[in-house]
Amino acid sequence: MQASMDAATIAIVGAGVFGLSTAFHLRRMYLDVKLVLIDRTRGDDTSRGAAASDLNKIIRADYPDPVHMKMALDAQDSWRADPVFKSYYHEFGMLFTEDMGIGRASFDNYQVLGVETWSEILNKEEAVTRFPSGWAEADGAVASFFAATCNAGVTFIKANAEKLVLDSDGNWTGVMISEEGGQTREFLADRTILCVGAYTDKFLANTSPGRSELQVNGRLIAAAAVQCKATYPPEEEEKLSKAPVHFLGMWHTHGETIPPFNSRLKFNCEVSFTNMTQHDGLGENISIPPSAETQSTWSQNVPEGLKEELANVVRNTHGSYVPGIKIESYRMCWDAASPNQDFIIDYHPKCKNLVIASAGSFHSWKFLPNIGEYVVKRVFNTLEEDLVRKWAWNRENTGSACEMYDPSRDMKAIGPFKGWPKTQSPEGLTEPS
Numbered sequence: 001m002q003a004s005m006d007a008a009t010i011a012i013v014g015a016g017v018f019g020l021s022t023a024f025h026l027r028r029m030y031l032d033v034k035l036v037l038i039d040r041t042r043g044d045d046t047s048r049g050a051a052a053s054d055l056n057k058i059i060r061a062d063y064p065d066p067v068h069m070k071m072a073l074d075a076q077d078s079w080r081a082d083p084v085f086k087s088y089y090h091e092f093g094m095l096f097t098e099d100m101g102i103g104r105a106s107f108d109n110y111q112v113l114g115v116e117t118w119s120e121i122l123n124k125e126e127a128v129t130r131f132p133s134g135w136a137e138a139d140g141a142v143a144s145f146f147a148a149t150c151n152a153g154v155t156f157i158k159a160n161a162e163k164l165v166l167d168s169d170g171n172w173t174g175v176m177i178s179e180e181g182g183q184t185r186e187f188l189a190d191r192t193i194l195c196v197g198a199y200t201d202k203f204l205a206n207t208s209p210g211r212s213e214l215q216v217n218g219r220l221i222a223a224a225a226v227q228c229k230a231t232y233p234p235e236e237e238e239k240l241s242k243a244p245v246h247f248l249g250m251w252h253t254h255g256e257t258i259p260p261f262n263s264r265l266k267f268n269c270e271v272s273f274t275n276m277t278q279h280d281g282l283g284e285n286i287s288i289p290p291s292a293e294t295q296s297t298w299s300q301n302v303p304e305g306l307k308e309e310l311a312n313v314v315r316n317t318h319g320s321y322v323p324g325i326k327i328e329s330y331r332m333c334w335d336a337a338s339p340n341q342d343f344i345i346d347y348h349p350k351c352k353n354l355v356i357a358s359a360g361s362f363h364s365w366k367f368l369p370n371i372g373e374y375v376v377k378r379v380f381n382t383l384e385e386d387l388v389r390k391w392a393w394n395r396e397n398t399g400s401a402c403e404m405y406d407p408s409r410d411m412k413a414i415g416p417f418k419g420w421p422k423t424q425s426p427e428g429l430t431e432p433s
């Protein structure tokens, strides 16, 4: 191990949604800052386990929380117009079929914010014939943003960050990285922004297991949702080309489907789960994404019960309307989720010069163009006071951005799928065919 000579002013660890966007805006807003972006995978690697990487992701502004709605509307402007993003964005609309009140609350927010919207509350008959959000080619857009960020002068280092390097007072001074070939060294910086998503908890535990005040302690948790890619008969292309994103949040189904890209449909099941694992240093269980790479990338290495849950989503979204859909591969996509699905963007109160930007909580991808602006403002103490409080490390976690994404079970407890508890089943309704 050697100490690095090339110390940076700011090091960003993790080049997913938070890290990449922060690096880009930091470079744009503070030209003279010496900046490095560190990740074990490149932003243009399409086989990486980052939650940022995917076939496609949903871009919507429909939020019960006006702050998220406003941020998403701003992000959507970039998705429509910014040359880095616009060719990856497809605005075909989104259909919410749900009985949780998200549609009504979002609709009311559009009125409160005075935003002209095409959104409508439709009854079942109207929904069959009408759809007015959109979706983005995820890997393409991230690769394009990664290229723009490197071209803007951000130095990228492909390395695994092992842990933070702390001084004798327990404050941040650098990060221990191992580069390809296994060489390990300390990378020194004045400040670091930790953007490692689902690995936040493990990373802090690895850094200093003996210091409980440094640990995440329930402020966020690593959780996954399962998704699949599926093929369909070529003759169904025409029908699918007109399809919106379809979110189905009913008692019988908790999932969504995104229109085809590269001749593949994608389905998510929204019922997320943890992977509680004994951390030897801490001597307690924390949720850590599984170590097998195939359990965070596209593969067949997914519990059978999750495969059955996805078959339920496929059946109840397209069903007999699109015959011949065949699931090709699966993926457990790991994210960090906070108790109220608000992000964490804050200085760590017990570790000077360390900023945490995480807790994407299954809904932050759409903010790729603009989330970094907020992180940079927090770093330089120019973030609006209400947002500082909203995204604080220590906070009350009131309200909920997307309650249904809250993890409700552990991976090891997932058995055969026997249907969801029917407590919310409205009288007289049967499962769709």
Ligand SMILES: Cc1cc2nc3c(=O)[nH]c(=O)nc-3n(C[C@H](O)[C@H](O)[C@H](O)COP(=O)(O)OP(=O)(O)OC[C@H]3O[C@@H](n4cnc5c(N)ncnc54)[C@H](O)[C@@H]3O)c2cc1C
Residues within 6 Å of the ligand: 013, 014, 015, 016, 017, 018, 019, 038, 039, 040, 041, 048, 049, 050, 051, 052, 053, 056, 057, 058, 059, 159, 160, 161, 162, 195, 196, 197, 198, 199, 203, 224, 225, 226, 227, 268, 333, 334, 335, 336, 357, 358, 359, 360, 361, 362, 363, 364, 365, 366, 367
């Ligand atoms: C199934 C699923 C579907 C989703 N769909 C949507 C959607 O449709 N729309 C939407 O808006 N949001 C969606 N999201 C949410 C969104 O993808 C995440 O919230 C977002 O990607 C989180 O960003 P991040 O930067 O925190 O983490 P990530 O994107 O996971 O990035 C973290 C980065 O840190 C790196 N890293 C981790 N540990 C280390 C280490 N020790 N050393 C070096 N590098 C490290 C990783 O390689 C990775 O690149 C979805 C999430 C999931 C799981």
